Structures are given as structure tokens and as C-alpha cells.
Amino acid sequence: MSRFGTVPRRLVHLIIILFGITLVTFFLLRLIPGDPALAILGSSYTHERAVAIDSTLGLNQPIWSQYGLFMSRLFHGNLGFSFFYNESATTVIAQHIWPTVFLIVYSAVLAALISLPIGFRSGLRRGGYVDQSSRVFFTVSFAMPAFWLGIIFILIFSVNLHVFPLSGFGRGFFGHLYYLFLPALTIALGFSTVLVRSLRSATITTLQAEFIDTARMKGIRWSQVLWKHVFRNAVLAVVAVYGVNLAYLISGTVLVENVFSLPGLGTLLVNSVANRDYPVVQGVTLLFAVLIVSINLLTDIVQAALDPRVGQEIGA
Amino acid sequence: MMFRAPRYRTLGAGAAVLALAAFAAGCGGSSTSSSGSGSGGSGSASTSSTLVIANAVKVDTLDPEANSVNESIWMDQNLYSRLLQPNATGTGLLPDLASSWTISKDGLTYTFHLRPDAKFSNGTPVTAADVVYSIDRSRKFSGGWGFLLTPVKTITASGTHTVVITLSQPHAPLLADLAMYAYSVVPEKLVKSEGSKFFQHPVGSGPFMVTSYNADSEIDLARNPHFYGTKPKISKVKIMIVPNDNTRVLMLQSKKADIIENPPGNLVSQINKSPDLSVQLFPSTRVDFVQLDEHYKPFKSAKVRQALNYAINRKTIVQLAYQGHAVPGSSFMPYKMEFWNSSLQPYPYNPAKAKQLLAQAGYPHGFNTFLITVSGDVAGQAEAIVLKSELAAVGINVSIQSYELLTAYNKEDNGHSQMGERYWTNDIIDPDEVATFGADCKGGANAFNSYWCSTTANNLVDQARAELDSSKRAQMYNQVQQIVYQESPFIVIDYSPYRYGVGKWVHGFHVTPLGNYDLSLETLTVSTP
Numbered sequence: 001m002s003r004f005g006t007v008p009r010r011l012v013h014l015i016i017i018l019f020g021i022t023l024v025t026f027f028l029l030r031l032i033p034g035d036p037a038l039a040i041l042g043s044s045y046t047h048e049r050a051v052a053i054d055s056t057l058g059l060n061q062p063i064w065s066q067y068g069l070f071m072s073r074l075f076h077g078n079l080g081f082s083f084f085y086n087e088s089a090t091t092v093i094a095q096h097i098w099p100t101v102f103l104i105v106y107s108a109v110l111a112a113l114i115s116l117p118i119g120f121r122s123g124l125r126r127g128g129y130v131d132q133s134s135r136v137f138f139t140v141s142f143a144m145p146a147f148w149l150g151i152i153f154i155l156i157f158s159v160n161l162h163v164f165p166l167s168g169f170g171r172g173f174f175g176h177l178y179y180l181f182l183p184a185l186t187i188a189l190g191f192s193t194v195l196v197r198s199l200r201s202a203t204i205t206t207l208q209a210e211f212i213d214t215a216r217m218k219g220i221r222w223s224q225v226l227w228k229h230v231f232r233n234a235v236l237a238v239v240a241v242y243g244v245n246l247a248y249l250i251s252g253t254v255l256v257e258n259v260f261s262l263p264g265l266g267t268l269l270v271n272s273v274a275n276r277d278y279p280v281v282q283g284v285t286l287l288f289a290v291l292i293v294s295i296n297l298l299t300d301i302v303q304a305a306l307d308p309r310v311g312q313e314i315g316a
Numbered sequence: 317m318m319f320r321a322p323r324y325r326t327l328g329a330g331a332a333v334l335a336l337a338a339f340a341a342g343c344g345g346s347s348t349s350s351s352g353s354g355s356g357g358s359g360s361a362s363t364s365s366t367l368v369i370a371n372a373v374k375v376d377t378l379d380p381e382a383n384s385v386n387e388s389i390w391m392d393q394n395l396y397s398r399l400l401q402p403n404a405t406g407t408g409l410l411p412d413l414a415s416s417w418t419i420s421k422d423g424l425t426y427t428f429h430l431r432p433d434a435k436f437s438n439g440t441p442v443t444a445a446d447v448v449y450s451i452d453r454s455r456k457f458s459g460g461w462g463f464l465l466t467p468v469k470t471i472t473a474s475g476t477h478t479v480v481i482t483l484s485q486p487h488a489p490l491l492a493d494l495a496m497y498a499y500s501v502v503p504e505k506l507v508k509s510e511g512s513k514f515f516q517h518p519v520g521s522g523p524f525m526v527t528s529y530n531a532d533s534e535i536d537l538a539r540n541p542h543f544y545g546t547k548p549k550i551s552k553v554k555i556m557i558v559p560n561d562n563t564r565v566l567m568l569q570s571k572k573a574d575i576i577e578n579p580p581g582n583l584v585s586q587i588n589k590s591p592d593l594s595v596q597l598f599p600s601t602r603v604d605f606v607q608l609d610e611h612y613k614p615f616k617s618a619k620v621r622q623a624l625n626y627a628i629n630r631k632t633i634v635q636l637a638y639q640g641h642a643v644p645g646s647s648f649m650p651y652k653m654e655f656w657n658s659s660l661q662p663y664p665y666n667p668a669k670a671k672q673l674l675a676q677a678g679y680p681h682g683f684n685t686f687l688i689t690v691s692g693d694v695a696g697q698a699e700a701i702v703l704k705s706e707l708a709a710v711g712i713n714v715s716i717q718s719y720e721l722l723t724a725y726n727k728e729d730n731g732h733s734q735m736g737e738r739y740w741t742n743d744i745i746d747p748d749e750v751a752t753f754g755a756d757c758k759g760g761a762n763a764f765n766s767y768w769c770s771t772t773a774n775n776l777v778d779q780a781r782a783e784l785d786s787s788k789r790a791q792m793y794n795q796v797q798q799i800v801y802q803e804s805p806f807i808v809i810d811y812s813p814y815r816y817g818v819g820k821w822v823h824g825f826h827v828t829p830l831g832n833y834d835l836s837l838e839t840l841t842v843s844t845p
Contacts (some may be wrong), residue, residue: 002542034722039461040384043727043740044753046760053459085531086377086512096532151562159570162337166572167556167563169535261558263374263532271374 080279100264110188114197123203142193167261243299396500406829421485444473492746601650601742627670684712768805
């Protein structure tokens with residue numbers, strides 16, 4: 001089997017997982033007390049008005065036929081109609097996806113830019129200046145929750161120094177880069193801790209490997225050994241960590257979106273659960289599931305691409 | 317509508333307060349809090365033309381028939397006009413699109429004369445046909461506010477500037493109902509041709525119009541050049557959606573917002589410390605109460621319900637939950653509205669009397685019960701803690717159960733709730749709405765879910781609705797309030813105000829008891845901070 005041999009099987013898994021997700025979110029959502037009519041009517045709730053709303057939204061149908069309708073629409077790429085936004089759920093999600101995706105990619109890039117040099121350096125010079133100070137710095141930043149760190153950044157850079165905006169998404173690509181810098185940095189710092197620590201230990205392990213000695217004995221230049229053998233092998237070990245944590249990032253953006261008032265998917269999801277906007281919750285959950293499964297898949301592919309040995313042990 | 321969308325407080329709020337405290341400590345300054353407003357127009361040369369308001373909750377829709385979130389309702393008042401509008405104190409009505417109206421002697425025919433100069437923001441005139449279409453449209457919206465207009469038989473246009481409404485029976489709240497947001501006037505032709513897309517870039521006849529609409533982040537308004545009323549002094553209004561409490565406060569402190577909605581109670585004193593900022597409180601129609609479900613045996617007894625009233629100290633609750641900025645409650649009706657019974661006094665704090673009443677009711681040693689609260693509602697949690705400790709003193713053991721907002725409401729609505737925290741806010745200035753929901757067990761809301769029923773109260777609410785003589789109505793509502801006060805199907809706790817953080821460079825911001833601020837946006841000025 002080639003090193004990419006697991007990909008088709010993973011794609012089949014993806015479909016099964018997504019089907020399970022639709023089932024679970026659909027029925028769990030409906031188990032939560034309080035329905036859309038209550039969300040709309042609040043204190044002016046009366047039975048008659050609730051019945052009228054239920055029939056408009058199709059919630060007076062038996063639950064299985066509601067699920068059937070949801071699934072048949074889903075196969076046509078239609079997530080249904082948002083109760084709260086009075087628009088198709090697909091449109092609502094499309095309006096919110098961009099800030100979240102931009103934020104995740106931006107944070108991931110920032111995290112890589114921060115942690116690769118520091119982690120590698122710390123591994124090469126154990127106990128050195130970079131190693132010691134980065135250990136203290138990242139332990140502290142890791143211990144600070146994102147919403148706290150975000151507020152501190154706002155206080156320092158927006159309120160006092162007026163360098164970065166307080167909230168919002170900005171306009172245009174560079175506008176986004178500017179507006180999302182603080183939120184992305186907030187996420188990236190938390191993310192970097194794990195990366196720096198794993199890269200450091202991977203570097204140390206790799207340095208002790210016999211093939212490094214072999215390479216040096218062959219007379220290859222040290223900088224070449226470092227780049228081609230040590231760095232590449234160490235980074236390989238970190239790719240899996242990177243992938244798993246990236247998946248966590250998706251759910252972690254909720255808090256940061258709140259602090260920086262970003263109109264992203266996390267905010268949308270939380271609001272929609274609170275409003276019992278079933279179609280939107282189902283859509284966002286499904287999308288998150290697709291993203292997480294795809295990232296995991298992508299991690300495997302990247303690992304396989306970087307390391308010829310991946311998939312060989314499984315053999316056949 | 318009475319429902320206010322839930323707000324999310326992050327766990328970091330406490331930590332952030334520390335940071336803010338450290339930051340604000342450096343600011344110093346004297347602490348002042350005023351509920352009034354500065355003089356309109358400072359006359360200074362440097363005036364800004366844009367007002368920035370930071371709201372906590374996103375906009376649900378710009379369609380007035382479907383609005384359910386308070387913030388959106390308040391904003392929409394700036395875009396649309398109605399036949400009439402509530403005045404600044406929420407105790408009377410002012411002409412809006414209708415410059416005058418006449419009521420037939422039998423109270424069954426209302427004739428409205430529209431002002432001939434009214435135009436929509438696209439320049440087309442507002443006609444009687446638009447008014448008829450808009451009222452009919454909102455009336456037929458399922459789950460909407462059509463139930464208020466049940467006695468309305470026909471709505472017709474007679475010529476381009478006259479609207480005639482006929483009723484099947486006299487209906488005293490009609491004018492107040494028509495002044496409600498749901499009966500805003502939209503251009504018939506455009507709404508019909510564009511459908512729901514219309515409300516992405518709506519055209520109304522209010523003082524402002526939408527220039528850019530992003531429901532979750534920012535809504536930009538500009539002065540409507542065709543507005544027939546007072547021309548606003550500011551040319552633009554920017555409404556930012558900032559759900560995080562601390563971020564909103566930081567926006568005000570860094571002067572990136574001129575007005576912020578609902579600053580968290582624990583930051584009020586920090587805001588007031590800054591010489592440029594103040595937290596302004598506006599009397600509202602909000603009534604905080606605790607419903608007592610009569611399905612639970614002890615609460616069937618009026619003596620027990622009265623005992624609860626004597627056992628709690630409303631002043632302590634007001635102090636703890638609202639830092640003293642609320643008014644202890646007596647009548648179940650909001651205190652800033654017509655026909656509020658001012659002769660009723662809040663039940664005095666008298667635990668001895670409470671114990672005596674409990675003993676008379678057959679509960680000398682009290683009983684066990686539970687209280688449903690909404691998690692994340694800081695004021696509500698404070699209220700619950702006071703209730704628990706004070707009721708324990710008379711032998712009633714209360715366990716507090718906190719749920720997410722809609723879960724809590726659902727549990728309170730289904731008739732097995734025992735005690736539950738709830739609040740009411742008015743949508744119309746007439747008492748009919750609150751009386752129907754709170755005192756009429758046939759009204760559909762089971763008398764605020766207490767399942768208490770009084771034939772006398774029911775009849776009075778019905779009669780008052782059909783009585784056009786306002787002094788007779790006043791008597792009837794006084795009597796309804798008296799009965800509810802005596803019988804106490806729920807414990808009225810307090811009347812709490814709206815809270816806004818306002819920069820002192822904003823002159824003339826005012827919120828009416830219904831929560832509307834559109835009238836003040838027509839006259840307020842902003843000097844450059």
C-alpha cells in the first residue's frame with residue numbers, strides 16, 4: 001500500500017461521521033427545553049401565539065418527518081431556513097464563515113512563525129537564553145485564558161497605545177490583517193506553547209539519533225545536517241500536534257470572537273443555540289465536523305508527504 | 317417585545333474587572349451620576365456629525381412585524397414612523413404620520429388624517445394605502461402582534477390621506493396599539509415587489525435611513541433627507557454590535573463609542589470615576605417579579621403569598637442587585653405608565669408578620685421550595701441569594717436552580733415551577749397589555765404563569781379594555797392593581813431602570829420608559845470628544 005493508502009478509507013469515515021453528527025445534533029437540540037417560539041415570544045408567550053409560530057416553522061410536524069425533510073434538503077445542499085435571521089441557513093453561515101476562517105489561518109500562521117524558530121533554537125541550545133526565557137514566557141501565556149489575554153492586549157495596544165483597533169473585522173485583505181492581529185496573536189500565543197515544547201523535545205531526541213552522528217561522520221556541513229536532518233525530522237513530529245491543536249482552535253475561537261466582537265461562526269453558533277435556531281446550529285455543527293475531520297485527514301497526508309515511512313508499517 | 321436576547325458573559329469577566337480596576341484607578345476624577353441630560357446644543361464650534369452607539373445584542377431583523385429583540389426594536393424606531401408615537405415620558409401619545417384623528421361617538425370608527433408632506437426616504441409620498449397595507453401585514457403575521465387588534469373589523473383608505481379603522485367593539489387601547497413598533501409603516505409597492513429582500517435595505521419615513529447593514533457587527537444610519545419632522549442635528553448614526561461587556565466599556569473609555577448600552581453593574585462606579593463619562597439611568601417599564609405557581613400547594617394560600625411579601629426586604633435586593641439604582645415595587649404594573657396605582661406601597665419588611673401569616677396558613681415551620689433563576693443574570697443571582705436567606709429566616713427553605721435563559725423560561729411556563737424569577741417590559745403605553753398578561757387568567761399567559769385566577773380581575777380587565785372614559789378606566793385599573801397587590805399571585809420586587817454609559821460630549825441623550833431613544837436622536841448633539 002502506498003503511503004496515501006488510508007485516504008479513501010478516511011473519506012468513507014468522513015461520511016459516516018457526518019451522518020452521525022446530523023443525527024446527534026438534530027435530536028439533542030430538540031431535547032433542550034425551550035423552543036424557537038419561546039425564544040421569539042419571551043415573556044409575551046401565550047399558547048396560541050406559540051402554536052401559530054410552530055406551524056409557520058414546520059415544528060408541528062412529527063419529529064421523524066422533520067428529520068427526513070432536513071436530510072432530503074441536506075442532500076440538495078440546503079440547510080433549511082433560519083428562524084431568527086429569516087434567511088436561508090446557508091446564507092447566514094456564509095456571512096459568518098469568513099472572519100472565523102481568516103482568524104484560524106492567521107493564528108495558525110502566526111503560531112508557526114513564532115514557535116518554529118524558538119522551539120528549534122531551544123532544542124539546539126538546551127538551557128540557553130532562548131530556552132529559559134521562552135519557557136517562562138510561554139508557560140505564563142499558556143496559563144492565561146484567551147479572553148483574559150485578549151482584554152489585556154486591548155487595554156495595552158488599543159486603549160493606551162492606540163496602535164490596533166478595539167474590535168471588528170476591517171475591510172479588505174490588509175484591513176483584516178490589521179484588525180485581526182490582536183485576536184490572532186491571542187490565539188497564537190496559547191497555541192505556540194504546545195508547539196514550542198514539542199518542537200524542542202523533538203529536536204533534542206533527533207539530535208541524539210544515530211543517523212545524525214552518521215551524517216556528521218560523513219563530513220556533511222553542520223548547517224546542512226541541522227536543516228536537512230534535524231529540523232525536518234523534528235518538524236515531522238510536530239505536524240501531528242499542530243493538526244490536532246488546529247482542530248481545537250476551531251472551537252476555541254468562540255471566546256476570542258466574543259472579546260473582539262468578531263461576527264464569526266463561534267458567535268453565531270452560541271447565539272443560535274440560545275435562540276434555538278435549529279437550522280443554523282445544525283449547519284454550523286456539520287461544518288465544524290467537516291473542518292475537523294478534514295484537518296485530521298490533511299495532517300495525515302502532510303505527514304505522509306514529509307515522511308516516506310508513514311503507512312509502511314501497516315503494510316499490505 | 318419583552319424578550320431580551322441573552323447576553324454572554326465570559327468567565328473572564330471577573331478577571332477583566334481587576335484589569336479595569338487597575339486601569340481606571342489611574343484615571344481618578346470625581347464620581348458623578350446623573351439621570352438627566354445636558355443642554356441640547358452646546359453652541360461650541362467643534363461638533364461631530366456622527367454618533368456611535370455600542371449595543372450588546374445583534375440585530376434580529378429590520379422588519380418591524382417580526383422584531384423580537386429589544387435593541388432592534390429601539391433601533392427600528394429611527395427608521396420607520398407610525399400613525400402615532402409614544403411621548404418622551406411614556407404616558408401619552410404624540411401625532412406622527414397622522415396629524416389628527418377623530419373617534420366616533422360609539423367608539424367604533426376611528427378616522428386618521430395623514431400629514432400630506434410625509435415622504436419615505438426614497439422621496440415617494442406616504443399614502444393611506446401604505447398605512448393600510450402595513451397594519452394589515454403586521455396584523456396577519458403569525459405569532460406576531462395581531463392579537464392586540466382582534467376587535468379591528470376593517471382598515472380602509474379613503475383618499476390618499478385618510479385611513480378609517482372600524483371595530484366590532486370599543487377598544488380603548490387602539491391608539492396605543494397603533495403606536496407600537498409592529499405597526500410601523502412601510503412602502504407597499506416596494507415591499508410587495510422586493511419581498512424579504514426589502515428589509516436588507518429598507519425604506520421608511522423615520523428620521524434616519526440605513527446606509528449599510530451587517531446584523532452582527534455594524535449598522536450605519538444617515539439622516540433621511542425627506543424626513544417631515546425635526547431634522548436631526550447629527551447626520552450619521554453608527555450602531556456597533558459589541559456583545560462583550562468589558563469591550564463595550566473599553567470602547568467608551570477610549571472614546572471609540574459615544575454611548576454604550578447596558579454597562580455591567582460592577583463597572584458602573586469605574587465609569588463614573590472618569591470625568592468625561594457617566595452612567596445614565598432611565599426609568600423603564602421593567603418590573604422584576606417572582607412568580608409563585610399555584611400548582612404547588614403552599615402557594616395556593618393567599619396568606620402564604622402575603623407572608624412571602626412581608627418576609628423579603630426589597631431595599632436589600634435593590635441594593636445588592638442594582639447597587640441601589642432601582643425602585644422597590646408595589647403594583648405589578650410598571651410605575652412609569654398611565655393608570656399606575658400610586659396609592660399602593662411596597663410591602664414593608666416584617667418577618668414577624670410573615671411568620672404569623674405562615675402559621676395561620678398552616679405552615680408554622682415553613683416548607684421547602686425551589687426558585688428558578690437565569691444563569692448569567694448577575695442581578696437575578698443577587699436577588700435569589702437575598703430571597704433565599706430572608707425566606708430561610710421565616711422557615712422557608714429555598715433551593716436555587718439556575719438554568720440557561722430559555723430553559724428557565726420553559727420550566728417556569730409549564731406549570732410546575734414553584735418559584736421563578738421573571739421580568740416584564742411594556743411594548744405599548746396602555747395598561748391593557750400588562751393587565752391581560754399579568755392579571756387575566758384567560759389572557760393566555762395564566763397571570764404570569766402563576767395560574768392564579770380571579771373572576772373579578774378578569775371582568776375588570778375586559779371592561780377596562782372597552783371603556784373609553786379614561787377616569788373610569790383609571791378606577792378599574794386601580795382596582796385590578798389593588799386585587800393583585802392583596803392576593804399577590806407573584807411577588808413584585810422592583811422597577812429597574814435602563815442603563816447606558818454615555819460620554820459627556822453627548823448632549824441630550826434620552827431613553828423613554830419603553831426603551832425608545834429615537835426622539836432624542838432628533839435633537840441631540842455631539843461635541844468632539
